[in-house]
Amino acid sequence: MNATVGRVGKALIVLRERALRVGSFARRRPRLQWALKISAPADASGDLWGDVFFAHDLATALRSLGQTVHVDRYATRDRPVQRMRDDVVVHLVGLRRPEIVPGAVNILWLISHPEMVTEDELAQPFDLRFAASESWAKKHSAPGRPVLPLLQATDPGRFTPTRSGSEIASDVLFVGKTRAIFRPIVRDAIAAGADLAIYGDGWPDFIDPRFVRADFLDNERVPDAYRGARVVLNDHWQDMADEGFASNRLFDAVAAGAIVVSDSVDGVPVEFGGMVRAYGSVEELRALLDAEGEGDGDAGWPTPSERRRAAAAVAEKHSFARRAEVLLAAAVQRRRSARVRAPGGSRR
Template identity: 35%
Template sequence: MKWIIKNPAPLNQKWGDFYFGRSLTKYLKRLGHEVKTHYYEEWNNNEKADVILVLRGYHLYKPINDGAINIMWNISHPDFVSLEEYESYDIVFVASETYARELKKRVTKPVYPLLQCTDPEQFYIKDSLMDSNREGIIFVGGTRGVKRSCVIWSIKHGFPIKVWGGGWQKFINKEKIVAGHIENEEIPNLYSQAKVILNDHWADMLKYGFINNRTFDALACGLPIISDFNEELFKLFPTEILYYRNEEEFIKCIKNCDLNYLQIKKRVNNVIPKIRDEFSFENRVRMMLKKIEQQ
């Protein structure tokens, strides 16, 4: 089939959505499909296809009834999506088991859970560094215009954090900022050498049980995670990830990581095969194709 992916990333700007769409494209092509991408500025292009796949995050796209199968994969910002918008698609995938169950009660169109994922051909342990030799607390992400708590708390309590991401100059000491950007191709090397990564979610993602793909990328590289408490994430990885709900619990997570690192790292290592099998882009593409065949 011919697929068109409507990618919310702007032209020539390599948002996370850009790389997300690139990985999807790779595995669709590998399974014999033709794939073209329309970035945000090109969304109103009326080019024909068998399947129109909209990566629904920040931007709204209105499907055109032109004979194509219109699919939404709601991967982020669920607060931005109305019930009417879900109804305008032929198939809806949602990156949350919890919210998919809720939508099934309220939307007449087929709704399926389809969590975010990783590309294990890119995200894997890149070298033979011993677990005990990993070092450093890292955070990869911009500020979103707010003081993201896990970063601020780390600095407040003197933890050895290094930050990659834009907008941090107005919130933290520049000595903690390694760079305003890191190339996607360099992230697996960073993940393979760091001791632990800090993670958090947008408020609406926590509310609706969405899990960001940073989680799966890090685990695929054998990197322990300290994350804000996300109930759906906890159901998947109750012992492999350390969770915090407030500053006090965050400090306990850091101390736990220092005291029991090899034990925590072993649990992460043990879950890598599950990440590769169940949370890969190839798995997601095959699930989409299966649901299309059932239409």
């Protein structure tokens, strides 16, 4: 392990330890003004972007810690009427280049599309840098400019294995649009003879419409769909798979108690246990789908009790509440450090 990686690991341990001191921290944490800046368009076309749902869940978690939080989509990043000055700005980096906000603690959190982030962007004067991949964070850390791993997350209040009676039953489930391509996992599932149920638009251009249950599934019903599926399929943008960015769907599905077959990606959290299995060919996919059965631990899939334990572990370690604690502790530490360094101890 080189010196930079060592410093990154030590810094992350410090942040995690501070975040876990919830009781004492809750009594002394300040109420800060936060802006979560995302790449989604401000009009209706952006309502279904993944970073909108991600930012909503993160904002809810921060508010539960007593914080004031606004979500700024890309077109509204410069407001015509200035609200109270932001104390902390979290740039949820995706398709757009982030812009530093003067006077605030600026936090970069790379959650997707790592191929679009340049060294020039990383070199901007962010106060803190996080990435949803441990390997990417290590690779892009530099002396005096650490990048700390902070993985994607789930909302265990919605994604829970507890049955609600409103489950949407299916055999093999895929939730997602085409992205204007024949997504490989859907192509391979059909080739493997899967009894496939798809929720997402654009698919009749690629497959028999009989596989499509609906063009849209409301985000609030996604947990019901995961709980009602025998197997959930997952895939990644190629750059995210190559760079170890485990998708948000994996966290949600495992927290809901679902088992998942996915394309291959490094960096899957140990808390997932055996809930996520990767395939590399149609034959491997067919074998995984054919082998799975309720409570069939012999096939390598978790039993129902093991699924519940994995879901509980993900809820404990990978909730948006945990991520919010880390971000708040880091922001408070950075503000205190800046105040000490400022002439006369003035506020930054």
